[in-house]
Amino acid sequence: MKAERNFETVVIIGASSSIGHEISSRFQSPMTRVLTTYSSRTPMSSAEQANTHHLDLRDNASIDGFVQDIKGISPRVDVAIFLSGILPGKSLGGYEFPEIDEVMSINFNGQAKLLAKMLPLLTARSRVLMFSSISAQRGSFDPIYAASKGALLSFVKSLATQLPPGARINAIAPGLIQDSAMFEDMKAERREYHRQQVPSGQLLRQQDLANVVFDICQDHWAHLNGACIDLNGGQYVR
Numbered sequence: 001m002k003a004e005r006n007f008e009t010v011v012i013i014g015a016s017s018s019i020g021h022e023i024s025s026r027f028q029s030p031m032t033r034v035l036t037t038y039s040s041r042t043p044m045s046s047a048e049q050a051n052t053h054h055l056d057l058r059d060n061a062s063i064d065g066f067v068q069d070i071k072g073i074s075p076r077v078d079v080a081i082f083l084s085g086i087l088p089g090k091s092l093g094g095y096e097f098p099e100i101d102e103v104m105s106i107n108f109n110g111q112a113k114l115l116a117k118m119l120p121l122l123t124a125r126s127r128v129l130m131f132s133s134i135s136a137q138r139g140s141f142d143p144i145y146a147a148s149k150g151a152l153l154s155f156v157k158s159l160a161t162q163l164p165p166g167a168r169i170n171a172i173a174p175g176l177i178q179d180s181a182m183f184e185d186m187k188a189e190r191r192e193y194h195r196q197q198v199p200s201g202q203l204l205r206q207q208d209l210a211n212v213v214f215d216i217c218q219d220h221w222a223h224l225n226g227a228c229i230d231l232n233g234g235q236y237v238r
Contacts, residue, residue, distance in 0.1 A: 005218050006031045007078035011070060013037050013055065013114065014084030019206050023081060026210040033074065037066065039084070057084055057110025058102065067117040077121040079217050082111050082130040085149075092143050100144050107148030112155055124166030127217040130156055132171040132228055149173075153228055160226025168225040170216060175232030176203055198233040 010027045014020060015036035027034050037055035053069050056062040070077065085107050088099060111130065122128070133140075133149040140146035156171045163169055175198070212231060216224065 004214075007217070008032060009070075009074040009077050010034045010079040011036075011077050011081070011118075013057075013080070013082045013111070014039065015052075017083070019209065020083050022206040022210040023083070023213050026214045027079070035070065035073065037084075055114075057114065058105040060113065063110065063114050063117060067114070067121075070118070070121060075121070076123050077118060077126060078123075079127045080115070080118060080122075080129070081213065082115075082128075084111065085131060087142065087145050089142050090144070091141060095144060103144045104148050104151075107145070108151040108155070111152065115159075119163075122164055122167050124164050126164065126167040128159075128163070128167070128169040129213060129216060130169070130171045132156070132173045134173050134175065134230065134232060136173065136228075156228065157226045168222070170224055170226065171228040172209075172213065172216075173228055173230050173232070174204055174209060175230075200233055202233065204231055204233065 006029055007027065008031065010032055012020060012024055012027075012034065015024050016038040020036065024034050024036055034051060036052050038052060039054070039056055053066055054062070055066045086103060088095070088103060090099075115128065130152055132153045133146070135142070135146040136149040136153040153171055153173075156169050159169050209231065212229070215221070216229070
């Protein structure tokens, strides 16, 4: 068995959700600095504030400020994980113009700007992981959400040959995640529908997702670059 690689600096964008906390915990070690971001102004404890930074992906100044914060802590980023995203769940006719701008800003534009600013911090051993969606490939009732995730997926594939040699960028497209915010907001019959669509009858657990994210960043996946990994238990193979 190969030893797990320890990372010195891990940056997790949008880590305030339960999924974000699970992934953050997976990377915690005495040798690792895990820097996380949150978008709300919710008061935090002093311990949380030490490694947590406010970031508004709709605001260029906020993006610039966060990158300066990273540079003040570390000269490089070993792992960057982009979790931020919103899903209004509307048809095109239900959107107002500002809502379209917000979805695109948070789900794609802001993340692209942030990674562009982070490029000088990436090295040959850096790992970048972005969260897409099956909607990027199959479409969705919410066309703006699907478009934002499709743009993100194309972004990942395009950057596979543009990062420093040896660095890797990939995407994950998870299915419905057990006990996630989306799961909790969903009606019971809809949850059951998704569960029945998975051949095993088991939805993706948050700790299993965190384990996959951590494993993908390990050196034994050196040839995984520019890929999108579907984590839906076979739900969309049927």
